[in-house]
Amino acid sequence: MEPPVLSKSVQSKSASAQSRTATVTAAPPLPRARRLSVIGTGYLGATHAVCMAALGFETLGLDVDAEKVAALSAGRLPFYEPGLEDLLRDQLATGRLRFTTSYEEAAAFADVHFLCVGTPQRTDGPGADLRYVDGAVQALGPHLTRPCLLVGKSTVPVGTAARLEALLAQLAPAGQGAEVAWNPEFLREGFAVQDTLRPDRLVFGVTSDRAERLLREVYAPLLEPAEEREPVPLVVADLATAELVKVAANSFLAMKISFINAMAEVCEAAGADVLPLAQALSHDPRIGGRFLRPGVGFGGGCLPKDIRAFTARAEELGVGRAVRFLHQADEVNLRRRDAVVGLARELSGGDLCGRRIAVLGAAFKPGSDDIRDSPALAVADLIEREGAEVVVYDPMAMDNARKVFPALSFADSVTKAAVGSDVLLHLTEWPEFEDIDPRALGVTVAGQRIIDGRNTLDASRWRAAGWEYRALGRPRSGPIRD
Incomplete structure (x- = not known):
C-alpha cells in the first residue's frame, strides 16, 4: 500500500532526515503491517494498545506483570482514565486486542513493536532510569x-535510540532487518484516548525510508483527511530530534507554569494580584493564556522527572549551561509547595502542631x-510532619494515596474531611470542589479558613x-477580582 499523499505543510522534515537514506544500508521490504505489539502496559502502553486496536490493527499488549496482564485481559484497567476502560472492553470483544507475558509470542506475532515502558527518575540522581527500556530490548x-x-x-535521554539500534543489531537474528524508530507520545492524563486517536501532531524519528513508510501505514487512519477533521500534522526527523521533541x-510547559508562579511570588511581596496579571498576559498573542494559572505548581509522572533528566543529559553532553533555567523552574515549582505550608501555618496562629487540616485533593x-x-x-505530608492531623479527600485517588502515605488520615467526602478542621486546603482542582456551598460547609468546621492552592474557587463567594x-x-x- 502506497503511503497517503500529504500536503507540504504536513510533510515537514528536517534537513538531516531528508538526507538520511544516503548512509543507510538497504534492507528487505516489510509486509503490510496489520499486527502490532505494545511492550509495557502501564498508562502509556495500555492506552496505546487499546487505541491501536480501535484503529483496526490486531494488537498484542505485553507486560512482565502477570497480574496486570490478567486484569487487562478481563477488561479492567489498573489506573483511572476517562473512557479508556469502556474502549478496552470493546476492543477485547472484537478479538483484535489480546495481552501476554511472552516476548517470544510478541516477536512471532507482530511486524511493529511499540516500546512503552517507564523511564522513572534514578534513585541516585536526576537522570532517567533506563533499566526497563534496556531490559525490554534485551528480552525481545x-x-x-x-x-x-x-x-x-517512552521518553528517553537523547542518544538512547541510537544506542538501542546498535544493541538490537547485535541481538536480533534478523540483523539490519530489525530497525529502530522513535515516535514520542504527547498524552495528557484525563485526555489520553483523545490525544491518541486525534493527536495535535505526530513525530517520526527514522533512519530509513522503509521505517517511515511503515509508520505512515500504521498511522494512515490519522494522516489521511476525513470529512470531520483535517489530517494530523506530521514531522519526520532523525532519531535524536524525535527524542528531544x-x-x-x-x-517549555514547565517554564510557563513556573513563570506565572514566580510572578505570584512577586505579587505577594508587592501586594499585587496575579490573576488579572495573568489575564492581561493571556491577551498577548505571543504568550497566550494556557497554563498561566498560578497555584501550587505541577507534578505527576512526566514534567518533574523529564526536566530533571533533560538537565542531567545536557550536562553529560557538555551543554548544561544551555538549560540552566530549568533548574530555576524546578525550584520555583517546589517553592510553591512550601508557600502553601507557610500560609497554613500562618492561618493556624504560627504553629501547625495539634491543628486539624483538611486537604481537598490527592491526585x-x-x-x-x-x-x-x-x-x-x-x-x-509536610504539614503532617509539623504535627498537624491531616485529613485528605479525593474523588479518585484515595486508594493510591493510602498506600503511599499511610500516616495521613482519609475521608470519603468533602464534608467528612472538613469536620472540625482549622484550615481547609484546596489543592487539586476537581470540578466538585468548585461546587461546594461555603455556607453549608462553614457549619462543620472549627475555623472558616481556606487556602485556594489552585486559584479556581470563587473568592468573593467564599468571603x-x-x-x-x-x-x-x-x-x-x-476587594478581589475573580
Whole structure:
C-alpha cells in the first residue's frame, strides 16, 4: 500500500532526515503491517494498545506483570482514565486486542513493536532510569527473526535510540532487518484516548525510508483527511530530534507554569494580584493564556522527572549551561509547595502542631488517580510532619494515596474531611470542589479558613460566606477580582 499523499505543510522534515537514506544500508521490504505489539502496559502502553486496536490493527499488549496482564485481559484497567476502560472492553470483544507475558509470542506475532515502558527518575540522581527500556530490548531482540520495526514511545535521554539500534543489531537474528524508530507520545492524563486517536501532531524519528513508510501505514487512519477533521500534522526527523521533541515540549510547559508562579511570588511581596496579571498576559498573542494559572505548581509522572533528566543529559553532553533555567523552574515549582505550608501555618496562629487540616485533593491533577509527585500530597505530608492531623479527600485517588502515605488520615467526602478542621486546603482542582456551598460547609468546621492552592474557587463567594480566603499571589484582604 502506497503511503497517503500529504500536503507540504504536513510533510515537514528536517534537513538531516531528508538526507538520511544516503548512509543507510538497504534492507528487505516489510509486509503490510496489520499486527502490532505494545511492550509495557502501564498508562502509556495500555492506552496505546487499546487505541491501536480501535484503529483496526490486531494488537498484542505485553507486560512482565502477570497480574496486570490478567486484569487487562478481563477488561479492567489498573489506573483511572476517562473512557479508556469502556474502549478496552470493546476492543477485547472484537478479538483484535489480546495481552501476554511472552516476548517470544510478541516477536512471532507482530511486524511493529511499540516500546512503552517507564523511564522513572534514578534513585541516585536526576537522570532517567533506563533499566526497563534496556531490559525490554534485551528480552525481545533474540526473538526477532524477521524484518520488523521497534518504535520507541517512552521518553528517553537523547542518544538512547541510537544506542538501542546498535544493541538490537547485535541481538536480533534478523540483523539490519530489525530497525529502530522513535515516535514520542504527547498524552495528557484525563485526555489520553483523545490525544491518541486525534493527536495535535505526530513525530517520526527514522533512519530509513522503509521505517517511515511503515509508520505512515500504521498511522494512515490519522494522516489521511476525513470529512470531520483535517489530517494530523506530521514531522519526520532523525532519531535524536524525535527524542528531544517530548522533553523540549515538557520543558517549555514547565517554564510557563513556573513563570506565572514566580510572578505570584512577586505579587505577594508587592501586594499585587496575579490573576488579572495573568489575564492581561493571556491577551498577548505571543504568550497566550494556557497554563498561566498560578497555584501550587505541577507534578505527576512526566514534567518533574523529564526536566530533571533533560538537565542531567545536557550536562553529560557538555551543554548544561544551555538549560540552566530549568533548574530555576524546578525550584520555583517546589517553592510553591512550601508557600502553601507557610500560609497554613500562618492561618493556624504560627504553629501547625495539634491543628486539624483538611486537604481537598490527592491526585496531581483532576481527571486522574495518579499521585506521582502530587503537590497536594507533598503539602499534606509536610504539614503532617509539623504535627498537624491531616485529613485528605479525593474523588479518585484515595486508594493510591493510602498506600503511599499511610500516616495521613482519609475521608470519603468533602464534608467528612472538613469536620472540625482549622484550615481547609484546596489543592487539586476537581470540578466538585468548585461546587461546594461555603455556607453549608462553614457549619462543620472549627475555623472558616481556606487556602485556594489552585486559584479556581470563587473568592468573593467564599468571603461573602464568612471565610478567610487566601491564595498564592493574591491580596490578603479587601476587594478581589475573580
